[in-house]
Amino acid sequence: MSSQTKEKKESTNNTTEGKNSAGENRGKFNTSSGVVNAIQTVGDAVQPFVPLFSMVTNIVQQLSQIYENAKCNQKICLVLVERVEIAQYAVKSLQRQKQANEEKFRNQKYYYAFVRFVNVLENIKKFAKEITQLSCFQKFINANAIKDAFDKNIKEFEDVCSDLHFTIAMYDVERREQEAKNVAEDIDVLNKSMNEVKSNLKVVMNEVAALASSMENLNIQASRSAGRATTMRTPLNEAYKAPTVDPNQLNEPFASDDNVRGSRKTVVKKLFRGLEVACKKVPNIENNDTAQSQKGQTELIILLKLGTLCPNVVTFYGLSKVDNNDVMVFNWTSYGNLKEMYTKYEIKWPLKLKFARDICNGLVFVHQCNILHHDVRCENILITDSHEAKLSNFELSRTVQGLSAEVKNLLDIVRWLAPEKMRVTKGGAEQRYNHQCEMFSFGMLLWELCHQRIPYKDMNSVTAIQEHVMSKKRETLKIALCPLEIPNELAKIIKKAWQDEPSARPSDLEVQLKLKELYERFQETSPQIRPKDPHCDIEIPYVELTESEIEMPCDLTDYSIPPIQTLMPFEDGIKEHKAKNYKVSWECFVGHADLGNNVAKYWKGYYLLTGLNGQKNPEAALRLFKEAADNGVADAQLRYAFALIENKSKNVAEIMKYMMMAADYENSTALFNLGDIYWNGKLGIPIDKEKAESYTRLAALKNQPKAIALLEQINAEKMKKT
Numbered sequence: 001m002s003s004q005t006k007e008k009k010e011s012t013n014n015t016t017e018g019k020n021s022a023g024e025n026r027g028k029f030n031t032s033s034g035v036v037n038a039i040q041t042v043g044d045a046v047q048p049f050v051p052l053f054s055m056v057t058n059i060v061q062q063l064s065q066i067y068e069n070a071k072c073n074q075k076i077c078l079v080l081v082e083r084v085e086i087a088q089y090a091v092k093s094l095q096r097q098k099q100a101n102e103e104k105f106r107n108q109k110y111y112y113a114f115v116r117f118v119n120v121l122e123n124i125k126k127f128a129k130e131i132t133q134l135s136c137f138q139k140f141i142n143a144n145a146i147k148d149a150f151d152k153n154i155k156e157f158e159d160v161c162s163d164l165h166f167t168i169a170m171y172d173v174e175r176r177e178q179e180a181k182n183v184a185e186d187i188d189v190l191n192k193s194m195n196e197v198k199s200n201l202k203v204v205m206n207e208v209a210a211l212a213s214s215m216e217n218l219n220i221q222a223s224r225s226a227g228r229a230t231t232m233r234t235p236l237n238e239a240y241k242a243p244t245v246d247p248n249q250l251n252e253p254f255a256s257d258d259n260v261r262g263s264r265k266t267v268v269k270k271l272f273r274g275l276e277v278a279c280k281k282v283p284n285i286e287n288n289d290t291a292q293s294q295k296g297q298t299e300l301i302i303l304l305k306l307g308t309l310c311p312n313v314v315t316f317y318g319l320s321k322v323d324n325n326d327v328m329v330f331n332w333t334s335y336g337n338l339k340e341m342y343t344k345y346e347i348k349w350p351l352k353l354k355f356a357r358d359i360c361n362g363l364v365f366v367h368q369c370n371i372l373h374h375d376v377r378c379e380n381i382l383i384t385d386s387h388e389a390k391l392s393n394f395e396l397s398r399t400v401q402g403l404s405a406e407v408k409n410l411l412d413i414v415r416w417l418a419p420e421k422m423r424v425t426k427g428g429a430e431q432r433y434n435h436q437c438e439m440f441s442f443g444m445l446l447w448e449l450c451h452q453r454i455p456y457k458d459m460n461s462v463t464a465i466q467e468h469v470m471s472k473k474r475e476t477l478k479i480a481l482c483p484l485e486i487p488n489e490l491a492k493i494i495k496k497a498w499q500d501e502p503s504a505r506p507s508d509l510e511v512q513l514k515l516k517e518l519y520e521r522f523q524e525t526s527p528q529i530r531p532k533d534p535h536c537d538i539e540i541p542y543v544e545l546t547e548s549e550i551e552m553p554c555d556l557t558d559y560s561i562p563p564i565q566t567l568m569p570f571e572d573g574i575k576e577h578k579a580k581n582y583k584v585s586w587e588c589f590v591g592h593a594d595l596g597n598n599v600a601k602y603w604k605g606y607y608l609l610t611g612l613n614g615q616k617n618p619e620a621a622l623r624l625f626k627e628a629a630d631n632g633v634a635d636a637q638l639r640y641a642f643a644l645i646e647n648k649s650k651n652v653a654e655i656m657k658y659m660m661m662a663a664d665y666e667n668s669t670a671l672f673n674l675g676d677i678y679w680n681g682k683l684g685i686p687i688d689k690e691k692a693e694s695y696t697r698l699a700a701l702k703n704q705p706k707a708i709a710l711l712e713q714i715n716a717e718k719m720k721k722t
Helices: 003-011 047-068 074-096 108-131 134-139 143-163 173-225 291-309 338-344 349-368 410-416 419-425 435-451 462-470 485-497 508-521 570-578 582-594 598-610 618-630 634-646 652-664 668-680 689-701 705-721
Strands: 267-272 275-281 316-322 325-331 345-347 381-383 389-391 529-531
Touching (some): 291 349, 345 349, 410 435, 435 508, 570 598, 598 618, 598 634, 668 689, 668 705
């Protein structure tokens, strides 16, 4: 064993329990390609730490924003923010005094400790995000589990701060007592409400999945019926009907010129239980057992559920009547739709970025629920008085697997339409609308938002727009010339999103992550809009960009210093594993696991279980699986549960606990196994056919082959009883 390896093991001997969000920090703490592993000059000694300094700053900013957006547990989150901000001060002091701290920068153990420090901060950020959003409560068993997780994060934080000599971050007895009091107040509230919230959220998520799964059959049945009164009886018929709002509960609002909206005055403001709501006129929605009616009712219920779970989807209250007209009742949005807003106001870049992030978050959420919007443009985005963007107008929405919607007003949407869908309009095979089409439309929406006008404004012919787009031409991207970073970065996203080849477009999560990172860097609290000058459009200033010279520092000395060995990026370790270079990947996984990367712990355990590293140690593998599982790695949760079964463990409660944890992270194999356990009464668990069907249906939605087969068996048995 090399001396450096020994040093690393010694420095991490008591700190390998550190959490890390499932892969969020993989490989981030390696130096850039311009920095060699063996640092040879005093001036370069700090270079391996530079990326780490930047990461600390970003994490602190993100944590502060999490606190600002917290829906619950604000006191616990504030405790974490204050702790981390104190540590950031110590980091800044370290940066400013480079010369005085040169010996630390040349110390391999100090480098490893700083990497571990970044991992701990990532863990704290992940924990804070989870406990401040109700939708994340399913990952904690009860309020005491949150308290235990808090204590663990604080202990790891203090341990690594001690290793880095950040004594300023260590609290005295008085401050600890005040901290404990604040935490206890939040925990007390959780004890009274957490179980109910957790249960309700799970039920709603399961309902959305089940409803989305039924949409394809409903669409097919409605299409085949072609207007005939085809009855399609399903278990959802009676249980899922769109709610109604008593017209007597819709009261008149205060007089205002804004109480009626729309070119045809189809949206009317009312007061419902003290809240301002928008009543939108719609054609009569039938409520019977025909496939067409079922389809309409199911879409409304999905909209209801989506708005309940996601803040970036319009809130739907139900159906009602206003002046003998059928209406849908939504929450009222002060600024109307985004097109109306950008027509009246000049929107600052930070707010445009926020809107882009909100819209992307909404799309990602509905996509995860197996729904596509089909009509992504600014006119279908509503803006609240607090500048929240919400997806609306789901009238063309369909499930991912469902039939594409018939487009009646092509000129209204062709400006945002993907080229592959345009080519279908000229004949040929059917091109199904998919996520890649939606990404193209999102790119065009971003262009519209950035330039504050509809795409191809001067083209009023569907044919002209189609020919332009199908010849791989696009709108002029003026913002790419802007020296400001926000429009420049948005331009990059737009260019990727409107690629002619669908497979070349970015994924939902890739764009979501980029917008999230940008938003967290460029938030502002100053006014974000101002009345628009009717005599001019927004002009983007052009600046001549010249290549700057890079000057090297002139005070470097010639003597060499001990080298700092940086770590191979975690992603590269995965690539080496796929290439079967197991020796290289093993060393990578060990290095990252020892410094707190939980996904790396899982891989280290996998190697010890299978012997890919040349040695087997099932006991050590089991311990690593449990560590990673306890820190949110779904594959490790499932692997640990399976390992217990293979070892003939009698601790059924432990097996079920980790199987459930993996299922909460939507692992399809875990979902199927839970369905199998409850259906057949395995492991001594009492048969529960209702739970079995629920888990099996969720797994089947994810195309788990065994779950699909089991679901057919479940349905067949149910048919026998009818």
